Amino acid sequence: MKPSIPRGTRDFSPSDMQKRNYILNCIRKNFELFGFQQIETPAMENISTLTGKYGDEGDQLIFKILNSRIHESKNKEVMRKEFELSLQSSRNSEELTEKALRYDLTVPFARYVVMNQNDITFPFRRYQIQPVWRADRPQKGRYREFYQCDADMIGSNSLTNELELISLIDKSFSELNVPVILKFNNRKILTALAEVINERDKIIDITVAIDKLDKIGKEGVNKELLEKGISQEAVNKLQPLLDFKGTNEEKVEVLKNLLGNNETGKKGIEEIEFILNANFKLQTSNLELDITLARGLNYYTGTIFEVKANAGTFTPSILGGGRYDDLTGIFGLPNMSGVGISFGIDRIYDVMEELNVFPEQISKAASCSMLFTHFDEVSQAHCLQLAVELRNQNISCEVYPDVSKKIGKQFDYANKKNIPFVCTVGSNEIEKQIYAIKYMESGNKQELNLQDMIDYLKTELK
């Protein structure tokens, strides 16, 4: 058969993994530097855990897992009915699919917090690096399996958590050498907006439409708002928001004029001002209040974040996040506010590839430090013994696995794998216990006994 993998999924070769791990290690190091602790959760969740958290569109992007051994079920009539209903409209039937692949890491985290609340010391900082799955149509930078790297603080209302996350974002992208623009907004602003224009029920439609401003323009947004049944009067009231361009402080003034008399609006503006005024390192990061930033996920209630690359032509969203005041409530633990962010390393990878900002040494990384070459079974066996000695000294090495008189072929192998040192062992070497070490880059050779070889390699490999 012809081998293939599902669309939207990918294999990662050793050179891919070197680059992916470079990104991952940077982010993981910073997570730990900020005191986050790692957890993992299962790839699959009960489907009821996931549904209803991501909006209607999100629910349809959940990968469902068909129940096993349905042919042995005793409830086939019920299943047939459920299947018929599933053909009619989007729904979840636990008779057919009781499990699903996780869609993000935040909802499983909320579930974890509720289940383990007695063992957790709050406020809890956790990080989680695992793949998620979305039944989306693949495109460039849009995969059906991809990794999220989440850092969340839960059990604290303090806005200093938001400041810490901004600091973490700033530090991570500057270390990765990716120029970014960090946008933020507050869901309370959007809620207040819907209230002020008397379209409270349409908040989702309003936020989704406004979020598209930079993509479809003001006319596009207005058209979509009207199509969704928002009144012309309400749309008119929104115009100052859509028109406005200016500094963060000027935007706050616009918000005050528009929403200053609304309680929720006041609170949102306060939170925004706190972040902007925080006497922090924020001035050096590219922090922008974007009053049209909405984000689709339903569970956000306060601050929302989004990061985009600020260079090159491929500038997808590479980080998202925000504050959720009551995600755990649905699982039975109310009043547990959390805030978190999620790095999308697959897209960060694509952006870094385009910008060509991976350090050069990553692509040159060798699989090991030394290759032993040989001529026959006897010399190969001697090499295996030498390899044990080197590895005991923490020097990585490999013995060419096949026996061949063609030493050139063995050298070519070292050359292709960027292995920096080659040691050839034959009967002369075994007899004298002196080995010729060749440094591939220069071609220089050194004749050394085992102890000198170890010392030499340790010095050279530093």
Place this chain on the structure above:
RNA sequence: GCGGUCUUAGCUCAGUUGGUUAGAGCACCAGAUUGUGGUUCUGGGGGUCGCCGGUUCGAGUCCGGUAUUCCGCCCCA
């Protein structure tokens, strides 16, 4: 889920209005070179032209379906 697009050797791609045995570069293998790689030269292997069906005397080329890639919509890391 809807619309468009791509697919020819391991990789990147040519392939004329449908017409002999489908090509190139790189990679691979062998030799020049029997204890030392990168350069060079010579030779060689490798294709159900994504898959299924149709039109035709004849299909890589035209038509239908399907899968995949990428793009737009929707949504999002």
